[in-house]
Amino acid sequence: MTISNRLTILRMCLIPLMIIVLYIPPFQEITTLLGLSLAELLFGLLFVVGSLTDIFDGYLARKRNEVTDFGKFLDPIADKLLTMTGMIYVVIYKTDYDFWWILLLIVIAREFIVSATRMVAANKNIVIAASVYGKVKTTITLIAIIIILFNGFGLYLLLGDSAHYITDAIFYVSVIITVLSGVDYIVKNRQVFVTNDN
Numbered sequence: 001m002t003i004s005n006r007l008t009i010l011r012m013c014l015i016p017l018m019i020i021v022l023y024i025p026p027f028q029e030i031t032t033l034l035g036l037s038l039a040e041l042l043f044g045l046l047f048v049v050g051s052l053t054d055i056f057d058g059y060l061a062r063k064r065n066e067v068t069d070f071g072k073f074l075d076p077i078a079d080k081l082l083t084m085t086g087m088i089y090v091v092i093y094k095t096d097y098d099f100w101w102i103l104l105l106i107v108i109a110r111e112f113i114v115s116a117t118r119m120v121a122a123n124k125n126i127v128i129a130a131s132v133y134g135k136v137k138t139t140i141t142l143i144a145i146i147i148i149l150f151n152g153f154g155l156y157l158l159l160g161d162s163a164h165y166i167t168d169a170i171f172y173v174s175v176i177i178t179v180l181s182g183v184d185y186i187v188k189n190r191q192v193f194v195t196n197d198n
Contacts (some may be wrong), residue, residue: 007053031070037106044149051142086145110182137181
């Protein structure tokens with residue numbers, strides 16, 4: 001197994017660990033210097049590690065000429081699982097806006113549609129690699145989530161309550177790009193749904 005594929009699998013394995021640390025009572029009770037509980041801090045750090053594996057697995061695959069069909073298939077799935085875990089956490093624990101649930105449902109619907117397209121393609125022995133727009137979407141979403149997870153990296157200390165306008169805007173941009181990249185994905189791969197009866 002290639003190093004890049006191992007990093008992708010590691011990213012997937014980090015997700016249940018991120019969830020587990022949130023529910024360890026001692027971790028919930030300890031407050032760190034960042035104003036986060038130890039559970040929140042560990043969740044954020046594990047999310048950062050997972051995000052870094054996303055950067056390096058693709059780089060190593062291209063650098064070492066180790067691009068595989070397994071990696072093309074699994075990497076986008078690992079990306080989706082990581083970003084969705086982060087977004088769900090943000091909506092539940094980091095905001096009081098009820099309508100963010102609607103945004104989350106829109107993003108989830110997008111991911112289901114894209115995943116369904118990928119599964120149909122796989123059934124037809126068509127491997128769809130992650131698109132540039134998909135990678136941009138993932139990168140911006142990961143950055144947005146990380147900023148929110150760590151309370152804006154001091155923005156709230158500098159700007160007070162008004163800092164939430166910045167973090168909110170970053171989140172909205174990530175949602176918009178997520179939707180647009182989904183539309184681009186479906187349009188470019190619409191041939192997957194064309195039946196060949198001849």
